[in-house]
Amino acid sequence: MNETVEVFSPVGAEVVTKGKSAPRLETLDGKTVGETWNDDFKGDFMFPVYRELLRARFPGVRIIPYTEFPVSPWKGTPEHQREVARQIAKVAKEKGCDALISGNGG
Numbered sequence: 001m002n003e004t005v006e007v008f009s010p011v012g013a014e015v016v017t018k019g020k021s022a023p024r025l026e027t028l029d030g031k032t033v034g035e036t037w038n039d040d041f042k043g044d045f046m047f048p049v050y051r052e053l054l055r056a057r058f059p060g061v062r063i064i065p066y067t068e069f070p071v072s073p074w075k076g077t078p079e080h081q082r083e084v085a086r087q088i089a090k091v092a093k094e095k096g097c098d099a100l101i102s103g104n105g106g
Contacts, residue, residue, distance in 0.1 A: 036069050
């Protein structure tokens, strides 16, 4: 008797290997930091607090608010998420960002 069994991987449809991270900046003073948000966990309330804290610690920091970047939701296909990531990278480069805040804990 020939039976066919379908097996699905518990890790999902696509596995992504971790790439290299950029080296940490020694300071944010005099640097441009962009904010990116996935439209989750009260970023609209928290990012103003982060800005205030960063400016108090690094008076020369320039901050590009999340409202100037595409929203980076966790929803959608991997292709869609990569496209949004490319758009964010393009905007960050155009605005001269040295660093990005890419998470907002929740």
